[in-house]
Amino acid sequence: MIKLIKRIRVFVVMAGVLFIATSPGRAANTWTAPDQEAAKERAKETVPFVSAYKNEGHTERKMRLLDQGLSLSDIHDVYFLLDSPIIKNREDHYGPVRFAHKRHAALIQDCTRCHHYRPKDEAALETTRCSACHQDAFNSEHPERIGLKAAYHQQCMECHKAEAKGPTTCTGCHLKNVPDHTQLVNLPDNADPFQVTAECLRCHETQGKDMIKTAHWLWKGPSPYTTGHSKEILHGKAATALNNYCINVISNEPRCTSCHAGYGWKDASFDFTDMSKIDCLVCHDTTGTYKKEPTAAGMPAKDVDLKMVATKVGHASRATCGACHFNGGGGDAIKHADMSRQLLTPERSCDVHMGGYDFSCTECHKTRNHRIAGRSTSVPVAEGKVSCQDCHGENPHYSGGLLDHHLDNHCKTLECNVCHSPVFAKCKPTKTYWDWSQAGDKDRKPQMDKYGKPDYNWKKGFFKWEESAMPDYRWYSGYMHRVLLGDKVDINAEVINLTTPVGSIKDPSSKITPFKIMKGIQAVDADHDIVLVPHLFPRDKKDKTAFWKNRDWNKAFKDGMSVAGLPYSGSYKWKKTWMYWRLEHEVMPADMALSCAQCHESLKGETTCNRCHQDNRNVDFKKIAHKGTDFSYMKSRGRDVEHLINKTDYINFKALGYEGDPIIYGGRFKQLPMGYGSTP
Amino acid sequence: MQLSRRHFFKIMGVATATATVAPAAADTWQSKSPPDPFGCLVDLTRCVGCRKCEEACAEVNHLPTPERAACQCTIFEKKRRPDDKAYTVVNRYFTGTVDENDTPVPTFAKVQCMHCQDPACVSACIVGALTKDETGAVRYNVDKCIGCRYCMVACPFEIPAYEYFDPVTPRVMKCTFCYDRISKDGGLPGCATICPTEALTFGKRNTLLNMAQKRLTQNPGKYIDHIYGEKEAGGTSWLYISAVPFETVNLPVLPDKPMPKLSENIQHSLFSYLWSPIALFSLLGAIMFGTHKAQKPKETPSQKGGRNA
Amino acid sequence: MHKPMALRKPFWTPGVLVMVAFMVAGAVAILARFTGGIGYVANLSTARPWGLWVGVDVATGVALAAGGFTTAAVAHIFGRHAYEPVTRPALLTAVLGYTFVVLGLIVDIGRSWAIWKPMFNWNTNSVLFEVAMCVMCYLNVLYLEFFPIVAEQFKGNVNLPGPLALLNGLVDDILHIGDAIIDKIMWALIILGVVLSCMHQSSLGSLMLIAPTKLHPLWYTPILPPLLFLTSAFAVGYPMVVFETTIATSSFKLDSEMNILTPLTRITIFLLGFYMVLKIGDMAVRGTWIYLLDGTAQSNAFVAELVLGVILPWLMLLSSQIRASRKGLFIAATLIVAGVVLNRINVFIVGFKPPLSDPGYFPSIGEMMVTFGLIATLMFIYKIAVTYLPVLQASQEVSR
Ligand code: SF4
Numbered sequence A: 001m002i003k004l005i006k007r008i009r010v011f012v013v014m015a016g017v018l019f020i021a022t023s024p025g026r027a028a029n030t031w032t033a034p035d036q037e038a039a040k041e042r043a044k045e046t047v048p049f050v051s052a053y054k055n056e057g058h059t060e061r062k063m064r065l066l067d068q069g070l071s072l073s074d075i076h077d078v079y080f081l082l083d084s085p086i087i088k089n090r091e092d093h094y095g096p097v098r099f100a101h102k103r104h105a106a107l108i109q110d111c112t113r114c115h116h117y118r119p120k121d122e123a124a125l126e127t128t129r130c131s132a133c134h135q136d137a138f139n140s141e142h143p144e145r146i147g148l149k150a151a152y153h154q155q156c157m158e159c160h161k162a163e164a165k166g167p168t169t170c171t172g173c174h175l176k177n178v179p180d181h182t183q184l185v186n187l188p189d190n191a192d193p194f195q196v197t198a199e200c201l202r203c204h205e206t207q208g209k210d211m212i213k214t215a216h217w218l219w220k221g222p223s224p225y226t227t228g229h230s231k232e233i234l235h236g237k238a239a240t241a242l243n244n245y246c247i248n249v250i251s252n253e254p255r256c257t258s259c260h261a262g263y264g265w266k267d268a269s270f271d272f273t274d275m276s277k278i279d280c281l282v283c284h285d286t287t288g289t290y291k292k293e294p295t296a297a298g299m300p301a302k303d304v305d306l307k308m309v310a311t312k313v314g315h316a317s318r319a320t321c322g323a324c325h326f327n328g329g330g331g332d333a334i335k336h337a338d339m340s341r342q343l344l345t346p347e348r349s350c351d352v353h354m355g356g357y358d359f360s361c362t363e364c365h366k367t368r369n370h371r372i373a374g375r376s377t378s379v380p381v382a383e384g385k386v387s388c389q390d391c392h393g394e395n396p397h398y399s400g401g402l403l404d405h406h407l408d409n410h411c412k413t414l415e416c417n418v419c420h421s422p423v424f425a426k427c428k429p430t431k432t433y434w435d436w437s438q439a440g441d442k443d444r445k446p447q448m449d450k451y452g453k454p455d456y457n458w459k460k461g462f463f464k465w466e467e468s469a470m471p472d473y474r475w476y477s478g479y480m481h482r483v484l485l486g487d488k489v490d491i492n493a494e495v496i497n498l499t500t501p502v503g504s505i506k507d508p509s510s511k512i513t514p515f516k517i518m519k520g521i522q523a524v525d526a527d528h529d530i531v532l533v534p535h536l537f538p539r540d541k542k543d544k545t546a547f548w549k550n551r552d553w554n555k556a557f558k559d560g561m562s563v564a565g566l567p568y569s570g571s572y573k574w575k576k577t578w579m580y581w582r583l584e585h586e587v588m589p590a591d592m593a594l595s596c597a598q599c600h601e602s603l604k605g606e607t608t609c610n611r612c613h614q615d616n617r618n619v620d621f622k623k624i625a626h627k628g629t630d631f632s633y634m635k636s637r638g639r640d641v642e643h644l645i646n647k648t649d650y651i652n653f654k655a656l657g658y659e660g661d662p663i664i665y666g667g668r669f670k671q672l673p674m675g676y677g678s679t680p
Numbered sequence B: 001m002q003l004s005r006r007h008f009f010k011i012m013g014v015a016t017a018t019a020t021v022a023p024a025a026a027d028t029w030q031s032k033s034p035p036d037p038f039g040c041l042v043d044l045t046r047c048v049g050c051r052k053c054e055e056a057c058a059e060v061n062h063l064p065t066p067e068r069a070a071c072q073c074t075i076f077e078k079k080r081r082p083d084d085k086a087y088t089v090v091n092r093y094f095t096g097t098v099d100e101n102d103t104p105v106p107t108f109a110k111v112q113c114m115h116c117q118d119p120a121c122v123s124a125c126i127v128g129a130l131t132k133d134e135t136g137a138v139r140y141n142v143d144k145c146i147g148c149r150y151c152m153v154a155c156p157f158e159i160p161a162y163e164y165f166d167p168v169t170p171r172v173m174k175c176t177f178c179y180d181r182i183s184k185d186g187g188l189p190g191c192a193t194i195c196p197t198e199a200l201t202f203g204k205r206n207t208l209l210n211m212a213q214k215r216l217t218q219n220p221g222k223y224i225d226h227i228y229g230e231k232e233a234g235g236t237s238w239l240y241i242s243a244v245p246f247e248t249v250n251l252p253v254l255p256d257k258p259m260p261k262l263s264e265n266i267q268h269s270l271f272s273y274l275w276s277p278i279a280l281f282s283l284l285g286a287i288m289f290g291t292h293k294a295q296k297p298k299e300t301p302s303q304k305g306g307r308n309a
Numbered sequence C: 001m002h003k004p005m006a007l008r009k010p011f012w013t014p015g016v017l018v019m020v021a022f023m024v025a026g027a028v029a030i031l032a033r034f035t036g037g038i039g040y041v042a043n044l045s046t047a048r049p050w051g052l053w054v055g056v057d058v059a060t061g062v063a064l065a066a067g068g069f070t071t072a073a074v075a076h077i078f079g080r081h082a083y084e085p086v087t088r089p090a091l092l093t094a095v096l097g098y099t100f101v102v103l104g105l106i107v108d109i110g111r112s113w114a115i116w117k118p119m120f121n122w123n124t125n126s127v128l129f130e131v132a133m134c135v136m137c138y139l140n141v142l143y144l145e146f147f148p149i150v151a152e153q154f155k156g157n158v159n160l161p162g163p164l165a166l167l168n169g170l171v172d173d174i175l176h177i178g179d180a181i182i183d184k185i186m187w188a189l190i191i192l193g194v195v196l197s198c199m200h201q202s203s204l205g206s207l208m209l210i211a212p213t214k215l216h217p218l219w220y221t222p223i224l225p226p227l228l229f230l231t232s233a234f235a236v237g238y239p240m241v242v243f244e245t246t247i248a249t250s251s252f253k254l255d256s257e258m259n260i261l262t263p264l265t266r267i268t269i270f271l272l273g274f275y276m277v278l279k280i281g282d283m284a285v286r287g288t289w290i291y292l293l294d295g296t297a298q299s300n301a302f303v304a305e306l307v308l309g310v311i312l313p314w315l316m317l318l319s320s321q322i323r324a325s326r327k328g329l330f331i332a333a334t335l336i337v338a339g340v341v342l343n344r345i346n347v348f349i350v351g352f353k354p355p356l357s358d359p360g361y362f363p364s365i366g367e368m369m370v371t372f373g374l375i376a377t378l379m380f381i382y383k384i385a386v387t388y389l390p391v392l393q394a395s396q397e398v399s400r
């Protein structure tokens, strides 16, 4: 009997169960990520030491296992945390390693590469845990039996090196534990922010030097993925980036730079070479008590106990990254449809990485010398890219099921989250429309929309919100075309695209990619054809030009443009502008991805896969083709997805350049359509 | 000059007796190595150059934290040696091996005191401040040390370092084999506990020798067929096995003979029971006696001869 | 033959002023060593724990003080009383030489205050231990041997300054009693001095036996080093006497004492010849002559040591003309002295090349300041001693 199959564990909890088990009103401190929790519990287990093993040749063992018919679908232990009290016993400098067991199995296709021996006892499991044989090091009875830590390291690193694949450095796998800073930090009780920074720099000068070269500090930097500007290093929020939310930082610094990792960026005179102004705590706070004053150019709120925060510093977390990134555009989830405070304690179904496995942002957004990888579609600056493939590879479907091969083929044409995050703003409504032209009416009463969101604010104008919305799909090669500050636009066009994904159905490297389109109305100089920067936030009490004080667009544009060093003709036009915001987060668990039939109308009827495949094994093709995102269930959980139920044209193939459903009309490169052969 | 004949023969008698016994006693040099010492096997094929051992060593021995380069690659650019601030260092060597992409394959080698079985430093130390312990550890007792640095001259591995910048109480600094830890039951040296790949294996030297031999025989072609330290300098507690020749990772070619053997042999055959000085004293005394006697008729013994001496 | 007596000569000459300048510089460097540490003044390292101070102050110092025991041996043990006039200056050189060896050691060892510890912590395996014990004993023997000279000068006319004058009588008694006791045992002291010298002179050569991989094969010889060091010490003893006597007599304008020096060097032909045979023989037997023409610093230093310091002066001494000429003798003696100095420097510095981590070594200014400062002090005290104590034969009144 195959031992492996017996080892079914209640480890991968079904997502549906979770949906029911979790209620929206959970207190944050009781939140746990279920998969991660289970893995942690598992890592704490110690198993009895196996002293005798069966000594057989490697190939012999491999064949024997293959003969037993073991396959990927027998693997139930998808994920492990490589940790153990045995290891912790000796040192605790590094955090445990996340180990994607099944993925490794799928890649290697040879269990014996790691499970090199089996216990001598015939009744024992064929593939025992590493810690059954490898426990404490330097066991004098088994001198050659290396300890668990060494076993992990030797096994992983040797293979990673041999395959020239996978990390081989310490921090490639581990997160370094931050030492307790209580004794290290030496600050007076009511330390001011600059004293804190000086204290940090006392030991971390190199890090300070690194920090002031980063995009998070300069708000500009390399723009490799912006067409026409890919060799430049001068674009970013602080310089040329435009959007159709708050438009631009210039002349509005004190308000905008409350999200800057520094102190006192009030205007262009801010000294970006001065390390003493770095705000270390905003990213390294672990207490959740550090806050910045919203309008004080990045200074912390008065009531923060800086000394306490400084003694408890740690790695950046979803909370610290989110403090700015969740609040883009002036509030939770407004800008980034797929990021909201919901991600602090997300359900598994909301985001499987953060909700299931408790990922922190930097686990994907790898950080080197304080440069944080990730390319945003909204701003030009990027310091390295992050993609699903970094971890999941080019062939990420390895359930061992019938569909793997088809799904992997889809990966050549689709971005993962086309299927894996079928809706955006799943948990919180996001702004999708913003009309600046209506701003200024202090008397107008805001109406609440169906999500309870206000449609008007006299300072900002008229808005629309969407929740659990269907993305727009475009071909995308990773490059964006952008209108940067000072760029001429076509003033007569119906819509001005501030950002446009660059891609083509003909380009093998372009993939169908989900976007949120942000639509807006903002001002363009009627004579110079450039997008206008308004001076919105009053500099002080005497400010005569700020729109939020004087409600005079002309003055606001004049001031804003002069600070930006650009001409302003004195006449402006309200124009429709669009922006494409790439959706990345809120990845749903695998079994909640879109089904085949939700895009391919041709699979809706009775004939599905059997159009091409023979069904001699009584496979329920229909079930396979229809198993996927359950919108009616989502609706029952209160999501606004009614219109998506029973949808079979999730992707509009014609709009993307296909003749129609590729099953019928052929793929973009494989021109031969699937036939209507005789159905068995 | 008063030297009586009786007196003279007495001295001569003692001298001759000693002279006959002494060389026989000194000729048979005996190794003073402990019977079942601990050891540590360094498998260079396993070392990944993480330098955790350096860190751990510094921590358990209260030495300054080793320099952390922004990236390990820059620290390895210079070859380092153990010094008064670090008992052990890891160096990187490119020995000419390349992988399939023609990238040179590095070999990392940790160096520290080898804890020789018959250590040159112990034999050399003028006051016996260095001793070879039963555990195998070569220990340093700062309370005896006078700072002559002869141990440093003697050590064939160039290990002991000196606190040259301490004007009054400088110490000789070298790996202690974590004596305070390993002398306790189940204790392990700091570096070995932390090594993530068990490139360092701690255990009884004899066990390690067997184990090393097994690794060599079971992986023919992977290792150079030699256990460095099994015989070098009469054997060392720390042992190395490697895929590249040991000279290429700066482990010196040394004779198998224990370093102290020759000098101790010579010293002991010359000086045991002080036979040779006594013999020489007697001989010179005899000559002096003889010459004085011969000259006596000419020169009466006077105060003058003595004063002129 | 004249009776040795104190030279009542003007003390402050320009040469003395130069000495004082060196002494001050040395004092500064020593002060720096005892405040900043050895590393602060010296170029020593892990691979090169011994440098100028051990090579010159100690090893060379000991070698050059060999005049003391060799003249004592020839004059008192072998009964060649004709050589007695040179025993006193040689003894003074030895007393001072060994005193400064110890001073040099105090500067060199890291824990100077612990210098007494070898007396109570014996490691009889250690060559250095043996050297240290011998040097310590020998230094005491030398002081005792020198005591009568002091006593001779001050017995009966002790005149301490100021209030100390109260002690005049006591000190005088001590001088008398001490002199009397030492006179009784002088024979044993003399023999003991020779024995101790033979022991540590040879053992100095054994110091490097334990470091076969570090010392250049031209010098590392597994069996001969004690013998080579001993014979070279024998060989350099008389030339050193010639060297210093010539300098002393010419600078103090005294009799040149050629009548003693010339026959003395006849013995040297034999002693130096023996050393030369051993050295060349050792080279031939071990086949190390293959290194001779390497052109490295080591091989050049060895050739210089052997040719200029041994063979050439030996050939010179064969000629009776040169032996009889003050100048020729002086040159030959100087060459021999220089050869032995170079030998000690070679063994401890030039030829010492640790294969693994040698950073190279050249003495720092600070080290040189200490060494020259100590040498200057030695000469200064020598000058005081010969001025106020009966060491040299003051015969100038006669010769003029
Ligand atoms: S800890 Fe181990 S692997 Fe790391 S450098 Fe030291 S010996 Fe090599």
Ligand code: SF4
Pocket (backbone or CB within 6 Å): B112, B113, B114, B115, B116, B119, B120, B121, B122, B138, B154, B155, B156, B157, B158, B159, B160, B174
């Ligand atoms: S390696 Fe050197 S210091 Fe260590 S025991 Fe051997 S001789 Fe002594």
Ligand code: SF4
Pocket (backbone or CB within 6 Å): B056, B057, B058, B060, B061, B087, B088, B112, B174, B175, B176, B177, B178, B189, B190, B191, B192
């Ligand atoms: S045995 Fe101890 S002292 Fe020696 S290198 Fe290892 S940790 Fe350092």
